[in-house]
Amino acid sequence: MRRATPLALLLAVGCLLASCSDSREPPSGNRLEPLAEPAVDGQGVEPVEPAPPLAEGGPRLIVSNKGVVLPVLGPAGDAFRVVTPCGNEVAASGTPLTSIDVVIDPGHGGEETGAVGPGGLREKDLNLVVAAHAARSLQAQDVSVLLTRRADYRMTLAARGLVVEAIRPKVFVSIHHNAGATQPSPVGPGTEVYHQHASAESKRLSGLVYEDVKGYLAKARNVAWVAAERPGVVARVGASGNDYYGVLRRTQGTPAALIESAFISNRAEEALLQRRDVQKAEGEAIARGIVRYLRSPEPGSGFVAPFSSSAPAGRGGGAKSCQDPTL
Ligand SMILES: [Zn+2]
Structure with a gap:
């Protein structure tokens, strides 16, 4: 058995970029699908069963x-x-x-589309393309990286957490795009980054990724941004007092961030996110934040007060009716 070389991983990401571009259905104004609901995207399935x-x-x-x-x-x-x-x-x-610096997690997949924009852009596809661009950028900067999923299939939150437990990377970042908010944003892009509530390193990582992603998006002109209640970098805990989001709870011990870069449900933001140059630049911005975390003591910014909420936040992540890809 040979070990995967960085080149092999790079090629795998290259294939991924090609395949997900090819498999993407063109956005269609006729084929409207329901938006993920409610406002903040999912992942909250408490409690953690033993792995x-x-x-x-x-x-x-x-x-x-x-x-x-x-x-x-x-x-x-x-x-x-x-x-x-x-x-x-x-x-x-x-x-x-045997060793990986960074695990990037493209949220959702397969029948679990995540949010779907008014023009038909599906979160699962966007997450995967942005994740692949982030991975390629990290590899170009000599950071080894692994995607939890490399194609369009379902994956449980438990399986994503198990990948991290197996390889123990220095960083875990889960990539999502948001849905639901309709209020005009007073702060430009309504980017949200969730961190593990008890980890200063997770918080710093999240603050750095936030700076780079929001900073990039804010350069776009004439976008009618929307925001939910708490744009910024925040910890959300559930009824048990532990991290609410499954991928943050299941990766404790590894500094982790869950980013909701922008609102796919907002037609103006969806139009921006459909652009390939924007997808690439967003991935590169995520990579910049990760590299700054790894190679600098910078503190990050955008922090807002932690909050507690057990209200359901989106769907998916479980094993019910899950169909595995061909291995
Ligand atoms: Zn999502």
């Missing part, structure tokens, strides 16, 4: 020949016993990964 124990001593993560990232539970003959994106335990083979 299966990962392999000790051998590889803890493999990438299958089809590019699917699979946490390893142990050996299975010549192959490995792995956890699939839907959380099933199966035998699979692939290339072991």
Whole structure:
């Protein structure tokens, strides 16, 4: 078994960029789909059920020949016993990964579209393209990076968390785009970045990513931005007092950020987000924030007071009716 080289990973990301461009349906004004609801995008499925124990001593993560990232539970003959994106335990083979600096998580996938804009732009597709651009930019700066999903398929929050637990990166960033807000924003882009409530490093990472993404978006002229109640960098805790968002709760121990860059549900912002140059620049902005986190002591900014809310925030993330991709 060979290890994946940085070049191999780069090529994988290149394929990803090509495939997701090809598979994207053209935005259609006729095919309206319901928006994710309510205002803030999902991920809140409490509590955390115990994860299966990962392999000790051998590889803890493999990438299958089809590019699917699979946490390893142990050996299975010549192959490995792995956890699939839907959380099933199966035998699979692939290339072991042992060390990664950054894990980027494109939110949603497959039947779980996430938010859908009035012009038909689907959050799952946008998240994946932006994530791939962020990954390519990080690799160009000698930062090794792994995407939790590299194509259009469902993946549970538990499986995303398990990828992080398996490889223990220096940084985890989950990429989302928001829906629901209709109020004109008094602060320009209504970018939100959520951090782990008890982690100063997660907060600093989030503040740096916020600066770069909001700073980039704010350069766009004549955009009628909207914002929800708390634009900025914030911790949201649930009824238990723990982080509300599953991908932040399940990655504790690794500095993590969940970014809602802009509102796909706002026609003006959707039009901006549909542009390939904007998608690329947004990914590069996320990468800049991550690199500043890794290589500088800068504190970040945009922090607002933490809040507690158990109100449901969007849909998805569970294993119900989840269909795994071909491994
Ligand atoms: Zn989302």
